[in-house]
Amino acid sequence: MSTIPKSGINAKIPLLPERASITRVIQETPAVRTYRLVFDDPGMMAAFSFEPGQIGQMSILGAGESTFAISSPPSQKDYIQFSVMKTGVVTTAIHELSAGDRVAVRAPMGRPFPVNAWKGKDIVIAGGGIGMAPLRSLLMHLLDHRGDFGRIQAVYGARTPADLCFAGDREEWERRDDIEFIATVDSGHPDWSGSVGVVPGVLESMSPPPANAVAVTCGPPVMIKYTLESLEKLGFAADQVFTTLERRMKCGVGLCGRCNVGAKYVCTDGPVFSLRDLRALPDEL
Amino acid sequence: MSMNDLIPAIKKVLEEVDVVLGWTRSPAAGVAVPARFHTPDEADGAIFDSTCIHNLAVHLPRLKNSKVGIVAKGCDARSIVQLIVEGEVSRDRIRVIGVPCPGVIDVKRAWRCYGFGKKIEDAGGRVHMEGRSVPREEILLHKCHQCRDQEPVIVDLAAGDVTSMTPPPPPDKSGIRERFAAMSITERREFWREQFSRCIRCYACREACPLCFCRDVCSMQTREPHWTGGQVNAIESEMAQQVRISHMAGRCTGCEECERACPVGIPLMLLLEEQNKIIEELFAYRAGASLEDKPPLLTYDINRDGGWR
């Protein structure tokens, strides 16, 4: 039986959002913008807590709500951050927003990555495109608690250099010597001196050892498909691999019906699933 | 009509198609329900009687990739023709089995009077239910009273004599149509407000309509274009229906399926019949009456248009 998380905002009236304001907009790629939000109610901001992998609903009142992964780390208490790719009516409207604009937010929702269970393990992260958003939160959380985890290897890919998000973070990750981070692109550019190649390929070349490790992957479906194959090839078992699912959501609390995969609701039983859980689900992705 | 003609016809058509759309009897409902016949054995269950109320043409656009046979009453054939005219169905992938139709009975009304699932039998011009019987013309669907299409427009194979039908009886003059006709414009405004206050936006009207081919992207529901809000209330629901009716101009064959499908009994045909009448008066066009005529709102006639005013 699925349980509805009763933390944070959800403890109140789940369908009633909190007012928030945009403090900063970062143009990540031509199609992706990152929005930093602050709750209008300072008390709410102070009390807000979540874990990496959780999601939120951001709405422009009048245009509607849309679901996004929280891309800021839990340690970031000044704001919460969503990275938004322009695809539909709501995201197009969000892309018109700028700092100072008012929005409404329901967060956090869903099950996070089980990071507490990963303590002492090596962590492998493979992200693609906008799928890096929850992994950014996760990676920053791991770095915040660097001592709790073993070796951290991360690869982040996009189609072209211009499609890679989080430029500032990437620089830092590349600079740090306590993680191995590679940004890669499917097709290069004269200005691009980094890795060229698809995520699964780069991942295999990094050859992370599966013993006492977990792997987390998130990105476009086709990338996930091949990354899972690579991880299997590398010797990762289904319960060592985690990913996040994306479905159309409305309520975010397991009621409205549309995000279920079989008996599991992505909004409350997910979005984080282990590959083992995923394989137990009916094939309706 | 006896099944002696229909079943062999279906079997014959099955030789060249993947599936035949027809009817079979539902034990639970006591009337005909749509059925698909893939094999000659299945075809033995086929029936045609005055409870074969559904317009099976609605399934044709949904079966885009198969060769399909379809059992069609005269009115259904008009929907098929219109679907061909609109480019939604290609003529060469369908085979039409025409049936001689004595008119179909208003099953919803019958059920309301006698209870759902009570067996309805049609024999000797009378409809027998629950030990009672009424003359068939007293319980026909409204469209059958004004039927001009007893002989199907297109027939590949006739199951029975589709040319020798008796003309339909005139409709009863005491119904909702007459009440509506007598209303003032203000009363009609009130009337529709009240009718649409029941609408639950289930879109059965749309889904049951053979010619509502936009289906999944229908602008009764979209935000782009945002003709109508999503709220279920009289105002939004009426606007949503106006969207549909406007799109049915020159397309509606008057098959009455939308009204039959409506679970809350909104008399949609009052509007569609009026619109069909206007279209016919202005452009001498009846949707589905001919494979050659161009839908009137997709063309114009410099010489005749404007003479109306």
Add this chain to the structure above:
Amino acid sequence: MIGVFVCQCGTNIAATVSTDRVVQAAKSMLGVVHAESIQYTCSDPGQRAIIDAIQQKGLTRVVMAGCSPRMHEITFRRAIGRAGMNPFMLEMVNIREQCSWIHSGIDETTEKAIDLVRKGVARVRRQKPLQPGSSPVARRALVIGAGVAGIQAALDIADAGIPVTLVEKSPTIGGNMARLDKTFPTLDCSSCILTPRMVEVKQHENIKLMVNSEVEKVRGYIGNFEIDIRKKASCVIEEKCTGCLICQEKCPSKAPDDFNACAGESKAISIPFPQAVPLVASLRKEYCRLFISGKCSVCQKVCPADAIDYGQEDTVVTEKFGAVVVATGFGLYDWKQSYPTYGMGMYPDVINALKYERLLSASGPTGGHIERPSDGKEPRDIVFISCIGSRDESVGRPQCCSIGCMYMAKQAILTKEHIPDSQSYIFYIDVRAAGKGYDEFARRAQTDFGAIYIRGRVGKIYPRGGKLVVMGTDTLAGDQVEIEADLVVLATGLTPAEGAGGLARRLNISTDGQGFMAEGHPKLKPVETNTGGVFLAGACQGPKDIPASVAQAGAAAAKVIGLLSREEIETSPMVAEVNQLKCTGCFKCRDVCPYGAIENQDAMGGQVAHVIASLCQGCGLCNVACPPGVISLKGYTDNQLIAEVVEVLR
């Protein structure tokens, strides 16, 4: 981030609209971060203020409330473009032509202005940045009509190195000017001025001349017209004919002399006048014995060049043009039905001025000797009557013919020169002589040539003893006037040339109440039309004299040269667009598209619609024909229009 700028237009708007109240109201509209009122937004400081506001406040959308978008939309698009915005993120709200100028109460006018601004804000909020497309330009111009305006335009364009096709309906070029004897106010010989230009046309390497030809069908759009031109059969092989005139001499079939305004007679096969260009005979079948009775082939027998081909058929030439100049000129008002008291044409000595011009002309049927039509006698008393079918509401023709006063003076002067003992009487309403040297010229008719000017209209003309009695009123003296005249010349008004209406229709040019073609804007686009790439020259646009026609022709030519000197032209971005994700492939859009701009495309796992942007002209028919509305006209989307409706009614 919307900015609203409310133009006061001096007092044009501010007199009846409280622009302050409009600004206040605008400030409360959603998304509006800046609103101000500016005295003249279109002025340089006005535009500067707009640009400053855009840059300082970071505006992303602009609403301009002021004059009609048809006036200054382009101006303001450029202005916001200079400020770094997408030029299409602009909405113009018309609070002048359709608001301040037509209402008087300041409250109701202001309230309406606020409604309109709210509508504009709602609309611009839903506007998306648009990028104009481009399409290649066909480097050839079409000039329709080869009177003085068409000739001028064709030569100017051709001289710039651009190929021109010059189409003329009649067998020769020259138009009405070729029929004139002298021109006012200099009394230059008309043909001495025009004939060399006509020859130049014939000889110009960049001009393809097509006489006996008419435009039949027009497709395409600015830069890319595709036009069918029908060349009517003349039974004469143009390349062979030497213009020797033997055929005309020997032809036994008489025919009216159109060129001479029927002042004389011509033949079924003829060359209209000796200076005709091309100097080629043509045969009018309707008067030819061969075609009437089947017996005759005189011309074929006598032709030394073997140029006669009775079996010749019409040919249709289809060519691509980047631009079109219409110079179809004028016709004369047919006065006979409207002025019954002038004899309805029964008195042969009541003639129009063009016929009189031919009687004056040395190349005319009388060799320049004035002979009145009834008996060939030289007239002594000649009455000119002005404003026949012009400035006359009673016959539904209120406009001024703009040349009548001047040519009456000219003809009175010429008359005196031809017949020194003659007396001209001129009935006039006002003498309009506003051009350079015109008034002096008109006065000379009185002072130096003794013409008697009588202010008033003529009530009746009737014959008496071989003369015509002209009864009129001298409204200055307040007397009835009766003049016994030998000849009466009517200064008839100008109409569009025959067939101009059909041509206007084919080219999508609107016409005014009299049928003259409408310019794009009376002040700012005097040679443009509402159809891009189609320009006007000469009297087809409205009555005008030779210098004005030539000037307009030059202006039209300059526009054409400007247009065709580009390899590509910018096309409007307001074209249709398909959301292929939602297209059901019903192709109703394709069925109604007047431009064939929608094609099938294999995408999304099936056949869906696709708009060929370079063909789309942005009419929006497809948008309405698409039931789910997934093809939308950019800049006029359903949601924009819905928002306008909703907001203006709030």
Add this chain to the structure above:
Amino acid sequence: MRFIAEDAIPRLLEHLAGGGRTVWAPRVVRDSVNTVLFAPWSAGEPVETGAYTHLSAKAALLPPTERLFGFGYLQAAGEERIELEPEEPEESPVLFGARVCDARALAALDALFFPASGGFNDPGYAGRRSGLTVITLACTTCDSACFCSSFGKGPAETDGSDLILYPVANGFLAEPVTDAGSELVRLDLFQDSRLEKPELAVTARVETAGLREKFIDLFSDIDLWRQVSEKCLSCGFCAYACPACHCFNIFDEMSGDREGERCRSWDSCMFYSYTLETSGHNPRPEIAHRYRNRIGHKFSYFPANRGEILCTGCGRCIRGCPAGVDIREVIRTVQER
């Protein structure tokens, strides 16, 4: 047992409506076929106690559209601000003339929407539910679409009802189920009676045992789902008529540019747009996929998550289906596989 005469029913309804509460009752619609629907009743209007309503009674608790909150964009000191105005909870209505199948569905809805029953905090539902009075009409007859005997106590079920009325000659025997029901039968409108409770109807049955697991086994048999859904036209009728279906949509609508409301409306898993993602991807693109989900939700997922089948056998989806789909045949086909 207490008895209430048929002609006393209007007075009972007037009494119930007395406190300003809305009374929902089966009423005949003046359309061409005299459809019977639950609708708010007002004094003087006739009530139809003999026929089944075409739609279930759930609209009384879960309205087709519910305003969750209103919002406005305000301007103060040159700054845009948003205001949210949550809806005030409505007073609980009275549901008169519901059937056993309507009443027992309340448990499923409560489990989702009613905090007292473990549901989430939905002020609208909770407000209506907390003081709801349900007066149920017991079924002594049934029609061929009914199949409530397949579940639990069938027509004898009392869950969800406060008072059950058994039709007898000239009136109804009244059996209270809850305290609220007991209080009602103490009204003067009721009198003691020694009549026997009438025999209840026995409906058709479908076998649902094992269906939860069987469904999962057959999930990937897409041909099966295509076959059972071949008649379906994918309208939303069955979900909207169902007393237990509760899936919803959330959307915003503006009235003008500054004010709007966030609404929750009934939604149906049979609609293509229900799961359509903005990318164009749809995990349930075919009717067969959607129909499979519908069956799965009712007979497998909901039982797995909440321990109950999400169907009460009311038969409304069968009676009203414009395409003649019979969910019982589907279940049988699945069970026989």
Add this chain to the structure above:
Amino acid sequence: MPKTEVKIIGFLCNWCSYAGADMAGTARMKQPASLRAVRLPCTGRVNPLLVLKAFREGADGVLVSGCHPGDCHYNEGNYYARRRLEVLERMLPALGIDPARFRYTWVSASEGAKWADVVNEFTQQVKQVI
């Protein structure tokens, strides 16, 4: 009692009627302040649903005006529009909307005076039935 203030939505094609309305303005031809014009490229862009939407949103009257048939800037737009609008006009009584509140007409760019007449006359007509 005729209503004094009415709001009329006008859907005007850019090339003819909008220009005609401008011309009426340039000529200072007084008109009632009832009309709110929505500019469109062509009457062929006027979806009949826009008219119904306007009525639904509370318009007292709706006026559609474009180029005279035969003079469409897009050759054919108003031919289609004429059919669509005629059907709509005739449907209005059944929908419960007084057809006197709707009019479609053709006014060219040079018919400023006609435009002023149309607005005056239609406003009066709407006032009579509202």
